[in-house]
Amino acid sequence: MHELFVAGEVDANFLNTNSVRPVVAQSWQRSLAGGVDPDLDGARAAAAVAAVERLRETHPLAPALPVIRRLLVADAADSGVVVAVSAADGTLLWVEGDPAACRKAEAMNFVPGADWSERGAGTNAPGTALTLDREMQIRGSEHFSRVVQPWSCTAAPVHDPSTGALLGAIDLTGGNQVATTQTLALVRATAVAVENHLALLRVSGISGISAEPAARKPHLVVLGGDRPRWVTTDSYGHLRAASLTGRHADILVLLSRHPEGLSADHLAVLLDDKSLDVVTVRAEMSRLRKVVGAENLGSRPYRLLAPITSDIGEVFAALDAGDVETALTRYPGPLLTHSVSPAIGRLRTQLSTTLREAVLAEHAQGRSGPLRRWLELPEGRDDRDGWQALRDSAGLTAVARAQAGGHLAGLDFELG
Incomplete structure (x- = not known):
């Protein structure tokens, strides 16, 4: 059936009636329409292949x-099995397991940095799982690329536990x-365990941390609708989160963006350009010092005495690196x-606008x-230009185009 299909002698409807699973037939059709060559030696190199180490360090699945x-x-080391973790765009980040199997997989470019999305490598379990956002098993000759047909694979997508966004x-x-069904259950359970692990970290306000349990810097959480938090690690490695008042969160954000420090007068103007006086600023700094610790906050000028991380800093860093996927993952609101x-307010507008322009680019x-x-974000639901760009996209399914058009009609009705 595969040979007949790639030769153009039968169509997807014929495949569906001749023992080819519909999900596979549809994937073959997308692969062919996307220009995937079934005779490629393997997946193509992703644009980010040279930066795979940076992707690993910053990817939300790293923790x-x-x-x-x-x-x-641990159980794949001598079982002839390769374990791979990919980003949401199909780029392989980690490929580990049986050393002999890993060497064989290298022959088809199943290596970190390679693009194993469906559009890059044709029908395959991780790529098709990401395309359909569902668990997927692809057996031998169901693969679109001939070089992959000696292999079988099982994959499950992983989502952000807070936003539901696809992570990889x-x-x-x-x-x-x-x-087998047992392998599918194992991969599914692993994906659930990963999402639960990320949820525990998120409750504590930590995201994008290193996969290694090294000492962590204080972390500032200020994006999205949750109450701002200051997260630290105690001497036993336990995470501790302290809620912040709005004014204290403002101060910490401003100090994180001004490592050179700010005078009381300058800070007063940045916090409120009308009615805030220096005495109030000093009182707030005294209270804040009790929350974050005197060892973290200096005076004359007011400044952070030790490096910290923050969710806003992570988003800006991802945008600086041109990694829009990671920026979106780290941006809950x-x-x-x-x-x-x-x-x-200025910083809020700067971040939101920069991210939106990067997405449109x-x-x-x-x-x-x-x-x-x-x-899907609250800011994007009323983004008329964004919805119009999506509606006019090439390659959009009829249903997706109709949904985008319907959303636009609703916006236009509301806006008159």
Whole structure:
């Protein structure tokens, strides 16, 4: 059936009536329509291949890598199985497992940095799982690319526990033994365990941390609708989160953006350009010092005495690196929406606008995934230009185009 299909002698409807699973037939059709060559030696190199180390360090799945290694990699070492973790765009980040199997997989470019999305490598478990956002098993000759047909694979997508955004996929690749219901249950359970692990970190206000349990810097959480928090690690390695008042969160954000320090007068103007006086600023700094510790906060000028991390800093860093996917993953919503500080308002607008423009630029280059994720955010739901760009996208399904058009009609009705 595969040979007949790639030769153009039969269509997808014929496949569906001749023992080819519909989900596979549809994937073959997408692969062919997307220009995937079934005779390629393997997946193509991703644009980010040279930066795979940076992707690993900053990817939101990095903190859960020990969980994946404990549940999957540890038992794959001598079983002929390869364990792979991919980003949401299909780029392989980690490929581990049986050394002999890993060497064989290298022959088809199943290596970190390679693009194993469906559009890059054709029908395969991690790529098709990401395309359909569902668990997937692909057996031998169901693969679109001939070089992959000696292998079978099982993959499950992983989502952000707070936003539901697609983070990537976990995959087992090997012989026929990885295409069983038991393997599917194992991969599914691992994906659930990873999401639960990320949720525990998120409750404590930590995201994008290193996969290694090293000493962590204080972390500031100020994006989205949750109450701002200051998160630290105690001497036993336990996370401790302290809620912040709005004014204290404003101050910490401003100090994190001004490492050179700020005078009381300058800070007063940044916090409130009308009625705030220096005495009030000094009183607030005294209270804040009790929350974050005197060892973290200096005076004359007011400044942070030790490096910290923050969710806003993570988003800006990802944008600086051109990594829009990671920026969206780290961005649950606007900066301190209730703040009346003019400086915070300016920073809020800067971050939101920069992210939106980056998303639209990605869309203009033919990558609509970031735009879809932006439109799912509260800020994107009323973004008329964004919805119009999505509706006019090439390659959109009829239903998706209708949904975008309907959303636009609703916006136009509301706006008159």
